[in-house]
Amino acid sequence: MDSINKLINIFRNFPTVGPRTASRFVYYLLKLPKQDVDELIFAIHELKNKVKLCVSCFNPFEPFDTAQGRPAGELCPICSDNSRNKNLLCVVEKESDLLSLENTKKFIGLYFILGGAVATMRKEDVSQLRLEELKNRVKENSFSEIIIALNPTPEGKATSVLIESAIKETAKPPAPKITHLAKGIPVGGELEYADEETLESALEGRK
């Protein structure tokens, strides 16, 4: 296979990328000045060498420089930020969900990245989740509230049930309050385009 098709095949494995987009990426790189391509390669190197997962929430982050003899931190900037409310935990499926919530600047607690959501309770599916890590986190801390912020999809719902019972099993008394994100009409959305389940949730959650 020539290098064009080899790279197209690699890009096809990127999330959301189909064969057409993959070849557009390759044509884009072909036209890109050498300096920009070098920068891309350097940034990928840096990403793989410098970034690690926070031992507490599993968010990827870049530890502080160790040049000054300080040991690299094991905790991400959110987990090591003393101004945040450490009694509040928000469980999300993936890194980008954490980012979306952070961007609202309205959540001052801590996070836990579960690593996905599962449609079935089969062992091989469930083992993909950081369920044991979540249990340990809950066991070792006394949260007053745990927000389950998984997607309102069938997988998200099934996984919510799973982790809710896992939390109840492991949490030390007093048991943390377990809450879920509100479901309803998205802001700017219109009733006539909302599906029945969303409308039902919007009605139930009215206040």
Added chain:
Amino acid sequence: MDSINKLINIFRNFPTVGPRTASRFVYYLLKLPKQDVDELIFAIHELKNKVKLCVSCFNPFEPFDTAQGRPAGELCPICSDNSRNKNLLCVVEKESDLLSLENTKKFIGLYFILGGAVATMRKEDVSQLRLEELKNRVKENSFSEIIIALNPTPEGKATSVLIESAIKETAKPPAPKITHLAKGIPVGGELEYADEETLESALEGRK
């Protein structure tokens, strides 16, 4: 800026990629085994070092191995394929359009990649196109037919007019027949969803 955000910013410049997709790419790379990341970097290196543009149609291609003392070819596999009809030229906007047409396996002529389409006749826009290269190609060959296969968009239409007159100016007699791709209802499409212009074209082109 940390390496996560640096790489997100680089990916945001890729075609069709927004901030959300860019961060998904970065999280994907973070999870990818080191070996696969090395393969990606190697493939990008190979692409930039091995691929060159065909001097005739400007399609990127990988010249044959020069290990056996043969000079690397200046022509892509399509342009150097003697079984193709060299009297037939098809002008497309970009590389992926060439690929789409090749995938039909119904076109046996040669191509010319114009490098885009322009909305205005401003000099700085027009200079982005390979207009001089197209003129030279037309001057040095005697095509019996030139198919203008630009997109049926406003830019494509404006550019078609431009290159049609450029071809007429430069082509040696006998003048090549200039044709355009048919416009109409896409196969599998439905009349009720077609816009007026498409329907008009479909009516005009009926046979």
